[in-house]
Amino acid sequence: MTKPIITRFAPSPTGYLHVGGARTALFNMLFARHFDGLFLLRIEDTDHKRSSREAIDAIVDGLDWLGLSPDKKPVFQSMNLARHAQIAKKLLNEGKAYLCFCSAEELAEMREKALAEKRSPKYDGRWRNRDPKNAPAGVSPVVRFKAPQDGHLLLNDLVQGEIRVANEELDDMVLLRADGSPTYMLSVVVDDHDMQITHVIRGDDHLTNAFRQIMLFNALGWSPPNYAHIPLIHASDGNKLSKRHGALGIEAYKDLGYLPEALLNYLARLGWSHGDDEVFSLTEAISWFDGSNINKSAARLDLNKLNSINAHYIKNINFDRFMRILTQRKEVPPHAIDRLNRGLPGLLNRSKTLNELTEKAAIYLENRPLKYTKESLALVSVEDKINMKELSFVFNGLDGWDQKMIEENIRYFAERKGIKLGEIARPLRIALTGFTSSFSIFELSFALGKKEVLARINDFVT
RNA sequence: GACCCCAUCGUCUAGUGGCCUAGGACAUCGGCCUUUCACGCCGAAAACACGGGUUCGAGUCCCGUUGGGGUCGCCA
Numbered sequence: 174m175t176k177p178i179i180t181r182f183a184p185s186p187t188g189y190l191h192v193g194g195a196r197t198a199l200f201n202m203l204f205a206r207h208f209d210g211l212f213l214l215r216i217e218d219t220d221h222k223r224s225s226r227e228a229i230d231a232i233v234d235g236l237d238w239l240g241l242s243p244d245k246k247p248v249f250q251s252m253n254l255a256r257h258a259q260i261a262k263k264l265l266n267e268g269k270a271y272l273c274f275c276s277a278e279e280l281a282e283m284r285e286k287a288l289a290e291k292r293s294p295k296y297d298g299r300w301r302n303r304d305p306k307n308a309p310a311g312v313s314p315v316v317r318f319k320a321p322q323d324g325h326l327l328l329n330d331l332v333q334g335e336i337r338v339a340n341e342e343l344d345d346m347v348l349l350r351a352d353g354s355p356t357y358m359l360s361v362v363v364d365d366h367d368m369q370i371t372h373v374i375r376g377d378d379h380l381t382n383a384f385r386q387i388m389l390f391n392a393l394g395w396s397p398p399n400y401a402h403i404p405l406i407h408a409s410d411g412n413k414l415s416k417r418h419g420a421l422g423i424e425a426y427k428d429l430g431y432l433p434e435a436l437l438n439y440l441a442r443l444g445w446s447h448g449d450d451e452v453f454s455l456t457e458a459i460s461w462f463d464g465s466n467i468n469k470s471a472a473r474l475d476l477n478k479l480n481s482i483n484a485h486y487i488k489n490i491n492f493d494r495f496m497r498i499l500t501q502r503k504e505v506p507p508h509a510i511d512r513l514n515r516g517l518p519g520l521l522n523r524s525k526t527l528n529e530l531t532e533k534a535a536i537y538l539e540n541r542p543l544k545y546t547k548e549s550l551a552l553v554s555v556e557d558k559i560n561m562k563e564l565s566f567v568f569n570g571l572d573g574w575d576q577k578m579i580e581e582n583i584r585y586f587a588e589r590k591g592i593k594l595g596e597i598a599r600p601l602r603i604a605l606t607g608f609t610s611s612f613s614i615f616e617l618s619f620a621l622g623k624k625e626v627l628a629r630i631n632d633f634v635t
Numbered sequence: 636g637a638c639c640c641c642a643u644c645g646u647c648u649a650g651u652g653g654c655c656u657a658g659g660a661c662a663u664c665g666g667c668c669u670u671u672c673a674c675g676c677c678g679a680a681a682a683c684a685c686g687g688g689u690u691c692g693a694g695u696c697c698c699g700u701u702g703g704g705g706u707c708g709c710c711a
Contacts, residue, residue: 293637350709598670
């Protein structure tokens with residue numbers, strides 16, 4: 174038996190779940206499922222000051238909405254603080270870490286000096302071999318990792334390939350803060366180990382962290398997980414995605430009227446590909462997603478494409494789901510239900526987002542008498558009204574009411590009057606909707622129902 | 636600044652040395668369909684960043700340039 178694949182999505186709860194995070198979660202989930210493994214969620218809340226309950230809820234709810242809920246209860250990193258600190262102490266005892274008494278000012282100075290000398294601004298290891306007895310009074314020390322200084326580290330990244338970094342580029346990172354709390358770098362390593370994470374799939378911005386983390390794994394005698402650093406998502410103009418710039422929370426996409434499966438499909442296609450496949454189900458994605466074919470370069474967010482994928486999924490919405498969506502957004506009078514049911518195909522065909530869908534559905538929700546726009550009425554002549562009146566007699570005499578029958582009768586009516594279909598269609602459209610453009614009048618008439626059509630025409634001509 | 640990463644149509648991408656006269660999707664433009672609006676269908680325009688190698692042959696391999704991105708916290 175080989176070890177099961179375990180992945181994790183590890184956001185810090187300092188804000189909402191954004192698209193980049195959602196895609197990272199997706200990739201982790203896809204990969205785990207593909208190998209019949211586990212997908213876990215770990216909330217990285219070791220920074221109390223910046224973490225919030227609201228952010229945690231936003232992340233969990235966002236994942237839930239997308240259908241990316243983890244296979245187990247989320248792990249809260251803050252619950253493992255004692256364990257992390259204990260590991261740091263162990264390193265300290267083994268001489269693999271040391272106490273550093275540098276003040277914040279001292280560190281800042283060090284950085285500025287390095288920058289001024291055009292060197293990499295890193296900690297110079299001044300307390301590496303100094304006796305703690307020489308410590309200045311009143312300074313509580315941090316614990317720093319005694320990082321290897323010679324040689325290099327080789328990372329075989331699943332996405333980026335082989336990357337080599339000289340150890341001298343990495344400085345002695347802080348493991349334990351002056352108040353005794355563990356830093357991110359320590360916590361991640363310990364938790365990834367304890368949770369038996371086999372594959373860390375995360376944003377590109379963590380690439381250099383991987384080297385520091387591997388150092389720690391090595392010092393602890395643990396074997397590091399596999400790493401896959403996926404490129405970041407940029408805003409549509411190529412700039413970095415930020416809160417001020419295009420980075421909306423996942424719930425914003427929900428409010429904008431995107432379907433979760435559409436967003437997922439779009440996100441999966443951003444940076445990953447399976448040949449020329451564009452629209453595919455989650456199940457298909459899972460069967461295809463084995464960690465290969467992930468792009469190395471950053472991708473831009475493109476709402477046009479999202480819209481088009483969303484439109485595709487909207488076409489597959491059934492009536493029950495449609496009603497759930499609609500009633501969440503609008504008051505639906507009982508008399509409208511049958512009309513909506515009949516008019517659904519036309520509604521779905523014409524909407525790229527749920528918001529559009531809801532707006533378009535309004536035509537079936539409205540109560541008589543309709544309001545006609547000035548532009549509409551300007552196009553209506555006395556003859557038009559006479560024609561409508563006559564058409565209503567035709568409708569009234571109809572035995573039955575389906576789209577085909579309606580179409581045939583309207584066409585025949587126009588033919589008999591010796592006028593073009595458009596001459597009937599235009600006023601009828603205005604009579605039924607109040608607007609100059611709408612769906613097919615045949616479709617509309619059918620969906621509205623005979624009684625309502627007759628009533629609306631009557632409103633219109635009188 | 637140092638280190639690391641990246642680079643195919645406007646955008647997302649296919650491409651793993653000959654199948655590439657570079658394919659698909661979105662967007663754009665034109666046409667068809669047609670009662671308007673959509674949908675759908677057909678078609679067009681549109682890219683290998685640049686310069687050197689390697690090779691019989693390079694979008695594909697190597698080097699450099701340029702451009703973009705990331706990291707360099709007692710944040711994660």
